[in-house]
Amino acid sequence: MKRAKDWMPGLLLTAPSLIALAVFVYGFIGWNFRISLTDWKALSPDFNFIGLKNYRDLLIDERFKIDIKNSLVFTIVFMIACLLLGLLLAILLDQKMKFEGLFRSVYLLPMAISFIVTGVVWRWLMNPATDDRISGLNLLFTKVGLDGLVNQWHLTPNWGMAGIALPAVWQMAGYTMALFLAGIRSIPEELREAARVDGASEFRIYRHVILPQLRPIALSAVVILGHISLKVFDLIIAIAGKQLALDVPAIYMWQTSFDAYNFGKGATLATYILFSVAIVIIPYLIFTMRQERRS
Amino acid sequence: MKISRVLLYPALIFFLIFFLLPVYVVLVTSLKPLGDISLETMWSLPKAFDFVNYSLAWEKLGPSVINSFQLVIPASVIAAFLGSMNGFVLAKWKFPGADIVFPVILFGMFIPYQSILIPLVTTMRELGIYGGIPGLILVHVIYGLPIMTLIFRNYYASVPTELIEAARVDGAGMLGTYFRVVLPISIPAFIVAIIWEFTSIWNDFLFAVVLTGPSSWPVTVALNNIAGSQIVQWNVQMAGALIASLPTVLVYIILGRYFLRGLMSGALKG
Incomplete structure (x- = not known):
């Protein structure tokens, strides 16, 4: 057992950060939950406690139903596309070729750019106008003879969120690639050599030697991409502004709280978003810390 | 094959x-x-x-680009420095329970900021720092602490404990050890951490749009506003998009290796 004299300075040095995080993360989460139990609807803090009424109301809220559906469509399309494209790019880059660094840098470039810039540019690319107003990617498709690909993008009825997922994939696929590539590179070359000596084809080596080893990386990628997609906000704002067809809980929360000053309901939406992220993140944190302790 | x-x-x-x-x-x-x-x-x-589009875009975005620099530079340097001290303690000068405190800190980097936004705005109004750049700096420093602590803790975990012990035996206290032994070998971690923080604060929209007013808008908010308006031509919007992304893209091109390391630690992989 170490003496307090030894460890106390460490605790003191980190104390300001720990206190700040205790207040600004955990204190505020608790405070937000408390607000969600009220009918606070004005700038001035004038409210009554109404128990879980806001939560019950949300369950029958039509806009919230749309948001959940939108959020799910976006998450599924975004995650599957990022994982598949990321894995494919990682395997391509693993082939030891010329200009590998150049390809990798370009694929990863969007990570340096904000969702706002991505949204502003893709809004121009995904212009849904047709006929003589046709522009953006649709115009490019007609020019290269791929007229069949012309579509409404994020304004496609019912599937608009899949259109929003496209720029999100453009932004995050390179990151997923980097995760997978780091995983592939950490697999000892002897493992592949052994499989090759046994006469396994290159395809079988990927299928049976490399992919199974990438499971922990895939888990990280799923968690990271998943929590990003549950929080998606600025990208949609920059592409489409605030329209119901492309609404998600994060935008609903923002409008309810800061346009309509309905803080009770806004806090309820915020608690929902936190909950949806926490059920993904907390098990991951526990899992990662256990693994670290074992190694 | x-x-x-x-x-x-x-x-x-x-x-x-x-x-x-x-x-x-x-x-x-x-x-x-x-x-x-x-x-x-x-x-x-x-x-x-x-280049006329660029001068038109600069007319609209110039002040907010300056705001962004005034926000990003102090915020990322302060956050990195605090993260370095936290990382040092959590890796090499542990107090009882430090290993439990660490994941509790890390949770803060994953939370959706909507879940703290109403209390945050209320608190900042009470403190009189709502609507300006200093308040936004404070917010980014605090919510940047988890990832900064993570980057430095992982980095210091690979520093040989003998180095720390030797300083201790020489009679150096914790601060002496930190400043004389640990800080001088921390430059790579500082580059990774500051690039990460620079990029994520520069690209932030949510805090910026909720916590600042027109005179203190960072560039993401200003760009989104000209993009939303019908009167600004596409040529100018695209010039604005380039201006708004140039600083982080330049950092990426020049220091890409360190940028990648930051990305990797964001996924909790050391």
């Missing part, structure tokens, strides 16, 4: 085009003269280069 080169290079180049297509559109659109915006020619190269 490898994937055939005949397939490999076309595939690599196809994706190169996919990732560069928006960059191409930004460049050609922003360099075309204002009159030359017929939709029909949006994919063609400009007949003549014209």
Whole structure:
């Protein structure tokens, strides 16, 4: 057992950060939950406690139903596309070729750019106008003879969120690639050599030697991409502004709280978003810390 | 046997085009003269280069670019420095329970900030720091602490404990050990941490849009506003998009290696 004299300075040095995080993360989460139990609807803090009424109301809220559906469509399309494209790019880059660094840098470039810039540019690319107003990617498709690909993008009825997922994939696929590539590179070359000596084809080596080893990386990628997609906000704002067809809980929360000053309901939406992220993140944190302790 | 080169290079180049297509559109659109915006020619190269869009975009975004720098530089340096001290303690000068405190800190980097936004705005109004850059600096420093602590803790975990012990035996206290032994070998971690923080604060929109007013808007908010308006031409919007992303893209091009390391630690992999 170490003496307090030894460890106390460490605790003191980190104390300001720990206190700040205790207040600004955990204190505020608790405070937000408390607000969600009220009918606070004005700038001035004038409210009554109404128990879980806001939560019950949300369950029958039509806009919230749309948001959940939108959020799910976006998450599924975004995650599957990022994982598949990321894995494919990682395997391509693993082939030891010329200009590998150049390809990798370009694929990863969007990570340096904000969702706002991505949204502003893709809004121009995904212009849904047709006929003589046709522009953006649709115009490019007609020019290269791929007229069949012309579509409404994020304004496609019912599937608009899949259109929003496209720029999100453009932004995050390179990151997923980097995760997978780091995983592939950490697999000892002897493992592949052994499989090759046994006469396994290159395809079988990927299928049976490399992919199974990438499971922990895939888990990280799923968690990271998943929590990003549950929080998606600025990208949609920059592409489409605030329209119901492309609404998600994060935008609903923002409008309810800061346009309509309905803080009770806004806090309820915020608690929902936190909950949806926490059920993904907390098990991951526990899992990662256990693994670290074992190694 | 490898994937055939005949397939490999076309595939690599196809994706190169996919990732560069928006960059191409930004460049050609922003360099075309204002009159030359017929939709029909949006994919063609400009007949003549014209930088007028950039000066128009700068008129609208210039002040907010300066705001962004005033926000990002102090916030990322302060956050990195605090993260370095926290990381040092949590890796090499542990107090009882430090290993439990660490994941509790890390949770803060994953939370959706909507879940603290109403209390945050209320608190900042009470403290009188709502609506300006200093308040936004404080917010970014605090919510940047988890990732900064993570980056430095992982880095210091690989520093040999003998080095710390030797300083201790020489009679150095904790601060002496930190400043004389640990800090001088921390430069790579500082580069990674500051690049990460620089990029994420520069690119932040949510805190910026909720916590600042027109005179203190960072560039993301200002860009989103000109993009939302119908009166600003596409040429100017694209020039604005380039201006808004230039600082982080330059950092990425020059220091990409360190940028990648930050990305990796964001996924909790050391």
